[in-house]
Every structure is written in structure tokens, then in C-alpha cells.
Amino acid sequence: MDPKMTMEVPPQVREFAEKSVDQAEKAISSFIESATKSIATVPGPMTEVAKQVLAITEASMKAQFEQARKLMQAKSINEVMQIQSEFMRDQFGAATEEFKKMTSSMLSAGRDASNKTTT
Helix, strand or coil: CCHHHECCCCHHHHHHHHHHHHHHHHHHHHHHHHHHHHHHCCCCCCHHHHHHHHHHHHHHHHHHHHHHHHHHHCCEHHHHHHHHHHHHHHHHHHHHHHHHHHHHHHHHHHHHHHHHHHC
């Protein structure tokens, strides 16, 4: 490997970054938990869709925090590129699956609402 392609990150910087990621993850988790509780108190035809959106958001955020942790441990530019490439591929696949689920849920909620207004 080309010595110019290695990365030297001081331990203090790495430790600060790790603590920052941990704090951000806790804050986001707290926000999503509060939002989930709020949604549960307001029933309606789109409540399930809103819950799904929050679940998707939570899964995405967890993946992003895990990604940040992996990147902090990378020792070379090549490793960063590999980690990032895998992350993007995984995220695209997850987004495609979630889009399919959301579309199906929204169509189902729309049919249910339509059935309630016609009966």
C-alpha cells in the first residue's frame, strides 16, 4: 500500500469523534422515542404510516451512526472508500425495500379510508 494513502489520526481526535457520535446517537434516539409516543396518542388513518416512517428513520440513523464508527476506525483512504461503497449499496437496498413497504401501506390506508367514507 502506498504510504501516502494511510491516515494518521491522533488518538485524542478519534476519542473526541467517538464521544460526539455517541452523544448525537443518544439525542436522536431520544427524539425518535418521543415522536413515537406522540404519534401513538393521535389515532388516525395515517398513524401506521407515521409509525413506519419513524421506524425507517430510526433504522437509517442507526446505520449512519454505525457507518461513522466504522469510518473512524479506517486506516487508509482505500478502506474509507470500501466502507463508504458498502454503506451506499446497503442503504440503497434498504431504501428500495422500505419504499415498497411504504407504498403498499399508503395504498392500504387510502383504501381503508375510502371504504369508511362510502359505508
